[in-house]
Amino acid sequence: xxxxxxxxxxxxxxxxxxxxxxxxxxxxxxxxxxxxxxxxxxxxxxxxxxxxxxxxxxxxxxxxxxxxxxxxxxxxxxxxxxxxxxxxxxxxxxxxxxxxxxxxxxxxxxxxxxxxxxxxxxxxxxxxxxxxxxxxxxxxxxxxxxxxxxxxxxxxxxxxxxxxxxxxxxxxxxxxxxxxxxxxxxxxxxxxxxxxxxxxxxxxxxxxxxxxxxxxxxxxxxxxxxxxxxxxxxxxxxxxxxxxxxxxxxxxxxxxxxxxxxx
Amino acid sequence: xxxxxxxxxxxxxxxxxxxxxxxxxxxxxxxxxxxxxxxxxxxxxxxxxxxxxxxxxxxxxxxxxxxxxxxxxxxxxxxxxxxxxxxxxxxxxxxxxxxxxxxxxxxxxxxxxxxxxxxxxxxxxxxxxxxxxxxxxxxxxxxxxxxxxxxxxxxxxxxxxxxxxxxxxxxxxxxxxxxxxxxxxxxxxxxxxxxxxxxxxxxxxxxxxxxxxxxxxxxxxxxxxxxxxxxxxxxxxxxxxxxxxxxxxxxxxxxxxxxxxxxxxxxxxxxxxxxxxxxxxxxxxxxxxxxxxxxxxxxxxxxxxxxxxxxxxxxxxxxxxxxxxxxxxxxx
Amino acid sequence: xxxxxxxxxxxxxxxxxxxxxxxxxxxxxxxxxxxxxxxxxxxxxxxxxxxxxxxxxxxxxxxxxxxxxxxxxxxxxxxxxxxxxxxxxxxxxxxxxxxxxxxxxxxxxxxxxxxxxxxxxxxxxxxxxxxxxxxxxxxxxxxxxxxxxxxxxxxxxxxxxxxxxxxxxxxxxxxxxxxxxxxxxxxxxxxxxxxxxxxxxxxxxxxxxxxxxxxxxxxxxxxxxxxxxxxxxxxxxxxxxxxxxxxxxxxxxxxxxxxxxxx
Numbered sequence: 001x002x003x004x005x006x007x008x009x010x011x012x013x014x015x016x017x018x019x020x021x022x023x024x025x026x027x028x029x030x031x032x033x034x035x036x037x038x039x040x041x042x043x044x045x046x047x048x049x050x051x052x053x054x055x056x057x058x059x060x061x062x063x064x065x066x067x068x069x070x071x072x073x074x075x076x077x078x079x080x081x082x083x084x085x086x087x088x089x090x091x092x093x094x095x096x097x098x099x100x101x102x103x104x105x106x107x108x109x110x111x112x113x114x115x116x117x118x119x120x121x122x123x124x125x126x127x128x129x130x131x132x133x134x135x136x137x138x139x140x141x142x143x144x145x146x147x148x149x150x151x152x153x154x155x156x157x158x159x160x161x162x163x164x165x166x167x168x169x170x171x172x173x174x175x176x177x178x179x180x181x182x183x184x185x186x187x188x189x190x191x192x193x194x195x196x197x198x199x200x201x202x203x204x205x206x207x208x209x210x211x212x213x214x215x216x217x218x219x220x221x222x223x224x225x226x227x228x229x230x231x232x233x234x235x236x237x238x239x240x241x242x243x244x245x246x247x248x249x250x251x252x253x254x255x256x257x258x259x260x261x262x263x
Numbered sequence: 264x265x266x267x268x269x270x271x272x273x274x275x276x277x278x279x280x281x282x283x284x285x286x287x288x289x290x291x292x293x294x295x296x297x298x299x300x301x302x303x304x305x306x307x308x309x310x311x312x313x314x315x316x317x318x319x320x321x322x323x324x325x326x327x328x329x330x331x332x333x334x335x336x337x338x339x340x341x342x343x344x345x346x347x348x349x350x351x352x353x354x355x356x357x358x359x360x361x362x363x364x365x366x367x368x369x370x371x372x373x374x375x376x377x378x379x380x381x382x383x384x385x386x387x388x389x390x391x392x393x394x395x396x397x398x399x400x401x402x403x404x405x406x407x408x409x410x411x412x413x414x415x416x417x418x419x420x421x422x423x424x425x426x427x428x429x430x431x432x433x434x435x436x437x438x439x440x441x442x443x444x445x446x447x448x449x450x451x452x453x454x455x456x457x458x459x460x461x462x463x464x465x466x467x468x469x470x471x472x473x474x475x476x477x478x479x480x481x482x483x484x485x486x487x488x489x490x491x492x493x494x495x496x497x498x499x500x501x502x503x504x505x506x507x508x509x510x511x512x513x514x515x516x517x518x519x520x521x522x523x524x525x526x527x528x529x530x531x532x533x534x535x536x537x538x539x540x541x542x543x544x545x546x547x548x549x550x551x552x553x554x555x556x557x558x559x560x561x562x563x564x565x566x567x568x569x570x571x572x573x574x575x576x577x578x579x580x581x582x583x584x585x586x587x588x589x590x591x592x593x594x595x
Numbered sequence: 596x597x598x599x600x601x602x603x604x605x606x607x608x609x610x611x612x613x614x615x616x617x618x619x620x621x622x623x624x625x626x627x628x629x630x631x632x633x634x635x636x637x638x639x640x641x642x643x644x645x646x647x648x649x650x651x652x653x654x655x656x657x658x659x660x661x662x663x664x665x666x667x668x669x670x671x672x673x674x675x676x677x678x679x680x681x682x683x684x685x686x687x688x689x690x691x692x693x694x695x696x697x698x699x700x701x702x703x704x705x706x707x708x709x710x711x712x713x714x715x716x717x718x719x720x721x722x723x724x725x726x727x728x729x730x731x732x733x734x735x736x737x738x739x740x741x742x743x744x745x746x747x748x749x750x751x752x753x754x755x756x757x758x759x760x761x762x763x764x765x766x767x768x769x770x771x772x773x774x775x776x777x778x779x780x781x782x783x784x785x786x787x788x789x790x791x792x793x794x795x796x797x798x799x800x801x802x803x804x805x806x807x808x809x810x811x812x813x814x815x816x817x818x819x820x821x822x823x824x825x826x827x828x829x830x831x832x833x834x835x836x837x838x839x840x841x842x843x844x845x846x847x848x849x850x851x852x853x854x855x856x857x858x
Contacts, residue, residue, distance in 0.1 A: 010386070013375065020418065035776070038785075048792050050646060053640055099368070104390050183625065184621055184624060187627075198635055259339055
């Protein structure tokens with residue numbers, strides 16, 4: 001309850017910080033639409049040349065795009081900005097402001113996960129949802145309630161995996177503030193715009209087992225278009241919980257390292 | 264009252280740092296077989312700070328002051344020894360412990376940059392679970408004490424350095440910590456603001472009986488606030504006691520100021536002055552000497568005997584000079 | 596103009612950048628990803644046959660060259676100059692007895708070298724793995740080099756005038772994001788320009804973006820007619836002239852504005 005209240009305060013404060021720069025609203029709106037147009041245009045150009053991309057047609061690829069936009073919007077809403085405040089040159093771990101975070105009588109992992117919100121990402125979230133719904137209404141038979149439920153589970157698992165990867169990479173900063181794995185991850189995450197199946201075998205293995213970016217978007221999109229079912233969903237749900245636990249463990253280990261490191 | 268006593272026993276910290284050598288070969292080698300070096304930052308320390316005491320931690324840069332402060336706040340885990348702060352071990356970072364301490368860092372800010380300080384305070388109030396009305400009344404009180412009402416609604420980025428430090432203090436004291444750690448709180452501020460902040464810290468200490476541990480390079484901070492100093496040098500506690508006793512650490516000296524009734528050069532140093540006497544400066548009728556304490560009486564007598572003295576003052580050397588000499592002598 | 600000072604600055608900047616090379620390698624990696632995704636998508640779409648007249652091998656060649664050209668021409672001055680104006684660091688520039696363009700150019704050149712140290716080996720590795728097909732003439736090779744040089748100048752000058760809008764507009768970086776979207780669609784990145792449908796292709800031929808990235812690649816990889824090459828160079832030079840003119844005018848006006856407002 002206390003933590004929910006804290007989240008509320010963080011959201012409120014972030015909103016306030018955002019409102020300090022009012023022009024940003026229009027800029028973000030512009031960016032959101034631009035991103036959407038670019039992404040859709042890319043697919044239209046592609047499917048103008050071919051009808052079928054390794055079993056994916058325009059509408060199922062659009063669903064995937066919708067999932068991708070939703071997942072990235074949630075990442076940009078709070079996970080990304082909160083974690084990014086730690087990583088990189090001149091950021092908290094580097095300049096020692098992280099000390100203040102550690103002195104707070106609140107769970108540190110909670111604090112670094114939820115404290116900064118970029119509310120403009122709600123626009124992207126909305127647009128992503130719209131793309132997803134549009135693509136689903138394009139297909140002849142719409143998914144039933146069970147499919148929607150499985151889809152939601154798969155989406156949650158995907159977001160949890162994304163969070164776990166980002167948290168684990170963030171934790172590495174405690175060993176060396178020069179590590180920029182979260183940035184590398186951001187680059188790799190762009191590969192999740194397209195179905196896992198289009199990539200060469202090596203890349204596919206990498207995106208499934210090493211840095212499971214492909215799983216995050218491809219499986220929810222497959223679930224909603226009926227290409228895959230419950231067993232896979234529960235499998236990635238289990239995997240996501242495991243990854244979450246591992247990342248939390250690594251993060252706490254990182255804090256220990258910070259406590260014993262030279263100032 | 265024992266409730267905010269700090270006890271430190273055999274506390275020490277050794278950093279295990281990878282050795283870096285210059286050159287490409289060496290850096291490749293260190294990639295495979297890193298060579299570590301143990302750097303003792305703080306050698307076993309023992310001290311007790313009573314509740315409500317204001318103590319200064321002094322020493323030259325790199326002496327281990329910040330390392331000690333960080334260990335006391337639980338930010339850094341000691342390599343060995345015990346810290347007991349009213350029953351807590353800081354390394355465990357128990358919420359109850361964190362709720363009763365606070366740290367102000369002169370060169371770092373905990374304020375949110377783009378919004379007015381008042382809003383940052385409310386976020387902190389929530390983090391420390393202070394009820395809204397209580398938070399408002401505490402903020403009002405602190406704001407009165409610091410005379411900063413007019414800056415509460417301006418974004419922090421538009422505030423001056425001094426105004427920001429006032430905000431830092433409010434932010435750190437909002438939860439009424441029993442122990443306050445101040446690391447260079449007056450760094451870079453003008454004299455006026457420095458005085459104001461010192462006054463505030465004193466007043467806060469009186470009002471709430473908070474224990475204060477402070478590091479500073481400004482002797483004025485220490486003279487004004489702390490009756491007791493801990494001098495750390497090369498990670499060792501060299502002195503623990505009254506500020507005024509520091510002079511005894513080194514070979515004690517006295518300063519003698521003489522005003523002559525007529526201009527009368529004493530350059531070079533005449534032989535009737537004792538061996539340890541040194542002329543610090545000489546300007547018209549004013550003469551300034553430094554002499555070992557044990558020869559001070561003899562020196563005064565000689566001056567009165569040999570010169571047309573109009574006025575003569577014997578005084579203790581300024582603290583800065585003493586500290587400076589300790590830092591320079593190092594090992595003593 | 597103080598040329599010796601300029602060269603010294605370029606050298607010094609380069610050394611300090613090598614210190615942070617991992618940081619720049621990560622950035623370079625990030626910029627490689629969108630063309631690489633496009634590479635995978637199009638080669639998957641082409642399969643064993645061909646698409647819009649291009650085989651899989653040709654797509655691979657096109658995109659590998661594009662990765663290289665994109666890296667050479669990418670103007671990061673876009674972002675840095677804007678930050679420098681916003682944060683007031685510009686004062687340091689203006690106090691030095693050196694034309695400010697050197698400051699921008701030095702970080703640009705220093706960056707280029709560091710990026711290429713990363714991109715060339717990675718590009719070669721990808722070439723070995725993906726087996727591109729290439730047939731070109733020495734003349735086209737030289738023309739492509741020349742076009743790359745112009746492309747870099749165009750992208751630099753174009754980025755510069757957009758960046759110095761920061762003198763007047765607090766969020767000028769939103770224009771840069773807008774530009775990046777346009778580059779993505781119209782420079783030949785999302786798809787080779789000849790594959791764009793109808794009016795999109797015509798727009799791409801007129802806008803400056805094709806001449807920042809795609810044009811040099813097309814000269815090398817595709818059999819462009821002499822007329823098409825000539826038209827391309829004419830467009831490129833026209834846009835270059837416009838961009839330089841805009842940069843100069845806006846810079847002079849901007850400095851005047853800056854000294855009047857006091858940053």
